[in-house]
Amino acid sequence: MSLTALSIQVWLHTYATEGVSDDLAREALSTFTPAYFQSLIADSDYRLLVDVDGDNLLGYILLDLDSRCAEENYGGVEVDTLYVQEHFHGRGIGRALLDHAIETVGARLWLTAWAGNVRALAFYNSYGFVDVGITWHEFEEQKYENRILALQRR
Numbered sequence: 782m783s784l785t786a787l788s789i790q791v792w793l794h795t796y797a798t799e800g801v802s803d804d805l806a807r808e809a810l811s812t813f814t815p816a817y818f819q820s821l822i823a824d825s826d827y828r829l830l831v832d833v834d835g836d837n838l839l840g841y842i843l844l845d846l847d848s849r850c851a852e853e854n855y856g857g858v859e860v861d862t863l864y865v866q867e868h869f870h871g872r873g874i875g876r877a878l879l880d881h882a883i884e885t886v887g888a889r890l891w892l893t894a895w896a897g898n899v900r901a902l903a904f905y906n907s908y909g910f911v912d913v914g915i916t917w918h919e920f921e922e923q924k925y926e927n928r929i930l931a932l933q934r935r
């Protein structure tokens with residue numbers, strides 16, 4: 782349940798920058814259901830790593846081992862989701878989750894990030910990801926520009 786609640790909170794904070802439209806609310810509520818997380822945890826193509834303080838979830842990273850990068854020269858494991866609760870931003874949790882991901886699946890990581898998510902793009906850039914191309918996220922007839930980033934270090 783905490784995965785669902787944290788995801789909806791972080792997702793809306795990140796993407797509903799002009800208020801919460803019905804479209805955005807539908808996407809958040811239909812994506813991050815408890816059943817969605819149960820199925821991911823049971824699926825061997827995914828790894829879910831969490832950062833907790835006692836019983837409290839602070840953030841998580843979801844890795845997709847079976848996803849293909851749209852940019853031919855890049856591949857490996859996709860960082861599907863990296864979410865840290867707003868109260869804990871800037872404390873090294875995002876970096877620690879990426880470090881943990883590399884220990885778990887190796888350093889050939891790639892991901893897509895919304896072009897308007899300036900904070901995340903700066904974070905990934907400071908970690909060593911570089912911009913390698915463009916892709917589009919489509920939901921209910923809307924198209925959103927996403928950047929493709931790949932880790933270039935180690």
Ligand SMILES: CC(C)(COP(=O)(O)OP(=O)(O)OC[C@H]1O[C@@H](n2cnc3c(N)ncnc32)[C@H](O)[C@@H]1OP(=O)(O)O)[C@@H](O)C(=O)NCCC(=O)NCCS
Nearest residue numbers: 863864865870871872873874875876894900901903904907
């Ligand atoms: C992006 C996100 C995961 C970063 O996590 P975080 O825990 O706040 O980041 P960290 O504290 O680990 O920062 C790690 C490094 O990135 C840098 N960094 C973090 N936020 C930054 C920002 N807004 N601008 C520039 N650099 C930034 C830090 O300076 C730090 O560098 P250092 O280790 O050399 O000091 C977090 O802000 C988040 O969950 N955002 C909302 C969800 C989201 O956008 N996820 C990504 C979707 S693609």
